[in-house]
Amino acid sequence: MTAQMLRGDVAVLVPAAGAGVRLGPGIPKALRELAGEPLLVHAVRRLGAAPSVGQIVVAAPAGDVEAVRELLAPVAAVDVVAGGASRQASVAAALRAADASLGIVLVHDAARALTPPDMIERVAAAVRSGLPAVIPVLPVVDTIKQVDDAGRVVGTVDRAVLRAVQTPQGFLRAVLVAAHEAAVDEHTDDAGLAEKLGVPVHTVPGDEVAMKITRPLDLRIAAALLTS
Ligand SMILES: Nc1ccn([C@@H]2O[C@H](COP(=O)(O)OP(=O)(O)OP(=O)(O)O)[C@@H](O)[C@H]2O)c(=O)n1
Numbered sequence: 001m002t003a004q005m006l007r008g009d010v011a012v013l014v015p016a017a018g019a020g021v022r023l024g025p026g027i028p029k030a031l032r033e034l035a036g037e038p039l040l041v042h043a044v045r046r047l048g049a050a051p052s053v054g055q056i057v058v059a060a061p062a063g064d065v066e067a068v069r070e071l072l073a074p075v076a077a078v079d080v081v082a083g084g085a086s087r088q089a090s091v092a093a094a095l096r097a098a099d100a101s102l103g104i105v106l107v108h109d110a111a112r113a114l115t116p117p118d119m120i121e122r123v124a125a126a127v128r129s130g131l132p133a134v135i136p137v138l139p140v141v142d143t144i145k146q147v148d149d150a151g152r153v154v155g156t157v158d159r160a161v162l163r164a165v166q167t168p169q170g171f172l173r174a175v176l177v178a179a180h181e182a183a184v185d186e187h188t189d190d191a192g193l194a195e196k197l198g199v200p201v202h203t204v205p206g207d208e209v210a211m212k213i214t215r216p217l218d219l220r221i222a223a224a225l226l227t228s
């Protein structure tokens with residue numbers, strides 16, 4: 001296999017240091033196999049196929065940095081750093097290793113292993129058009145209830161104003177750097193940090209195939225998607 005060359009104007013940070021507790025016992029989630037290859041390989045191959053991508057920085061489990069380097073060498077030119085104790089810390093570590101000459105930075109979960117290159121391009125193009133922060137979203141399909149501590153329903157939330165958020169999330173580099181520098185608490189996504197700074201966050205359509213592989217059923221769905 002020949003490693004993909006990267007020539008675009010976008011750096012992509014790939015937090016991949018999570019344990020995968022919700023997937024069940026085993027090796028770190030990004031290294032677990034889907035159709036014979038680690039999730040991280042699927043994710044990085046799709047990033048490498050997106051013409052906008054000029055650098056990929058992977059935040060790997062601290063004990064697996066060298067192994068991840070070797071794993072990805074045939075897939076694409078990647079930089080690998082040790083991740084941190086939280087997703088946010090892993091993103092911050094990868095950001096420190098990103099090429100400062102690339103003015104657009106995307107942050108993409110290894111766990112969204114099947115994210116299609118055209119969705120990566122969609123996010124990059126929206127940032128390139130002048131938007132400071134861009135996230136891919138999907139409509140919410142379930143009815144959403146708010147509940148109290150006892151599990152009793154407090155009310156029904158208007159789902160028309162809700163969106164499920166995916167990755168990659170795209171930022172002007174200066175915005176992402178400022179957002180992480182200003183961070184005082186943990187957020188589940190990088191757009192949340194940008195929101196704290198008052199940066200307007202725009203949305204583009206996501207893709208159901210970019211599902212986050214979180215629980216055992218997700219792995220089975222992802223395997224089915226690869227054969228359909
Ligand atoms: N300390 C951490 C925790 C998470 N991640 C990454 O952040 C992404 C989104 O996290 P999630 O899918 O929730 O993965 P885990 O944290 O591994 O899942 P769990 O909470 O079930 O352990 C994943 O690619 C994961 O590897 C990371 O780089 N460093």
Ligand SMILES: C[C@](O)(CO)[C@H](O)COP(=O)(O)O
Binds near residue numbers: 109165166167188
């Ligand atoms: C960033 C994210 O993928 C957006 O949906 C998600 O929040 C990360 O997963 P986590 O379970 O919140 O760590």
